[in-house]
Amino acid sequence: MTVEEIQPVDKKAEAIWSVYLVRMAAGSLYCGISTDVERRFVEHQKGVRGARALKGKGPLSLVFQQVIGNRSRALKTEYRIKQMLKRDKEKLITGEIPLATILETLD
Numbered sequence: 001m002t003v004e005e006i007q008p009v010d011k012k013a014e015a016i017w018s019v020y021l022v023r024m025a026a027g028s029l030y031c032g033i034s035t036d037v038e039r040r041f042v043e044h045q046k047g048v049r050g051a052r053a054l055k056g057k058g059p060l061s062l063v064f065q066q067v068i069g070n071r072s073r074a075l076k077t078e079y080r081i082k083q084m085l086k087r088d089k090e091k092l093i094t095g096e097i098p099l100a101t102i103l104e105t106l107d
Contacts, residue, residue: 015071017033017067017070018037018065018068018074019031019065019074020034020040020041020066021063021064021093022041022054022061022063023060023061025057026057029089030044030053030054031078033077041062045060066099077099077106
């Protein structure tokens, strides 16, 4: 086996990533990505390794989650969702705007 044949394994990159939306008490929405949305949501609720944007904004509710695939695609999806207007994020949550329309723009 040559050095070129040995590829380092990036476990984070190989994992299955999801995008999620959390609603804060005031109605604002937070978008994030994770390989384990339930675990990440609990961390947000407890304030452990949680995002600064969510501290003191509870109670929190997980209102949307969708498996995306690899980390790169999840980051791109998260960025696109964060650029959306709140009313469009609400439509994403209700299914009026399919996530597929956002994913199509990534390729």
